[in-house]
Amino acid sequence: MKLIHNPGSSADIYHTESCNTKSAKLNRASYEMNYERSAAPLGSEKAEAVIEGAPRDVRIKLDVTAVSADMPVETAITNRRSQKDFSRDALPMPHLAKVLYLANGARPSSPDASSNADASSSYGSGSNFNFPSAGGLASTQIDVFVLNVAGVGPGIYRFDRRTHDLVLKKKGNFSTWLKEFGILQIEFGDAGAVLILSCDMARLAEKYSIRAYRLGLMDAGHVSENIYLAAHALDLCVCATAGFIDSEINSALGFDGLDQCALLALGIGLANEA
Numbered sequence: 001m002k003l004i005h006n007p008g009s010s011a012d013i014y015h016t017e018s019c020n021t022k023s024a025k026l027n028r029a030s031y032e033m034n035y036e037r038s039a040a041p042l043g044s045e046k047a048e049a050v051i052e053g054a055p056r057d058v059r060i061k062l063d064v065t066a067v068s069a070d071m072p073v074e075t076a077i078t079n080r081r082s083q084k085d086f087s088r089d090a091l092p093m094p095h096l097a098k099v100l101y102l103a104n105g106a107r108p109s110s111p112d113a114s115s116n117a118d119a120s121s122s123y124g125s126g127s128n129f130n131f132p133s134a135g136g137l138a139s140t141q142i143d144v145f146v147l148n149v150a151g152v153g154p155g156i157y158r159f160d161r162r163t164h165d166l167v168l169k170k171k172g173n174f175s176t177w178l179k180e181f182g183i184l185q186i187e188f189g190d191a192g193a194v195l196i197l198s199c200d201m202a203r204l205a206e207k208y209s210i211r212a213y214r215l216g217l218m219d220a221g222h223v224s225e226n227i228y229l230a231a232h233a234l235d236l237c238v239c240a241t242a243g244f245i246d247s248e249i250n251s252a253l254g255f256d257g258l259d260q261c262a263l264l265a266l267g268i269g270l271a272n273e274a
């Protein structure tokens with residue numbers, strides 16, 4: 001594990017100590033205390049993620065203009081809510097594309113966006129992204145568990161915020177794996193997609209040292225609210241959860257859990273009308 005910021009720093013210790021461990025899935029009492037409604041089906045069977053390989057060059061171009069999310073901002077803010085009663089109907093790809101773009105995308109119209117969107121910037125250097133971030137470093141990355149999205153094969157993808165592509169990391173249907181191992185609340189396994197917000201803590205720490213940890217958390221919070229508002233404007237069901245098993249999610253995404261660490265999960269999908 002590469003640690004470029006003070007090994008054993010209080011931020012690292014806090015992060016590690018506040019992780020949910022695998023035992024949270026096994027300890028029924030602690031689980032029910034927080035998530036009673038969904039506790040019953042737990043632990044019934046073993047589920048393995050079906051991983052069919054990890055071709056590195058598969059990119060899916062997302063059309064971020066096919067649908068618009070033009071609800072007035074006041075309506076979106078005052079009507080958004082957390083919902084996790086996901087429909088079994090597939091999430092349309094243009095809707096996923098729009099949410100990712102609005103939450104975490106570089107702006108194509110910006111003169112610098114194509115060449116400079118990931119470059120470190122200083123304060124006041126301009127707005128290349130649809131989200132604010134400490135120092136313009138864009139520390140928040142979104143990885144997507146595609147579970148049930150029309151036109152996109154199930155698997156784990158990274159959202160390339162500069163090109164707006166989904167870049168395949170692992171093929172396979174992770175729905176059952178998320179229910180059994182990854183996330184404490186099983187409803188999230190029925191979402192069209194689960195978005196994992198992670199932080200490039202190492203990059204933030206290069207500039208901010210120990211203060212990076214608090215900045216990384218705040219950066220992710222801003223992206224999360226963008227997801228909520230965009231999803232609501234598109235009439236989607238959305239819910240955040242910090243109730244995931246850090247080590248499982250980090251290892252599924254190929255993160256070391258410190259320099260790059262998962263911070264928040266959000267399920268999105270069509271709302272169940274029934």
Ligand SMILES: Cc1cc2nc3c(=O)[nH]c(=O)nc-3n(C[C@H](O)[C@H](O)[C@H](O)COP(=O)(O)O)c2cc1C
Pocket residue numbers: 080081082083185239240241242243264
């Ligand atoms: C950081 C964060 C963590 C959350 N974690 C969970 C969670 O573990 N489980 C859950 O069902 N909802 C979770 N939520 C959603 C909150 O429960 C929800 O926002 C809150 O109850 C208010 O409801 P509203 O969003 O509909 O206004 C989380 C929200 C945030 C911002």
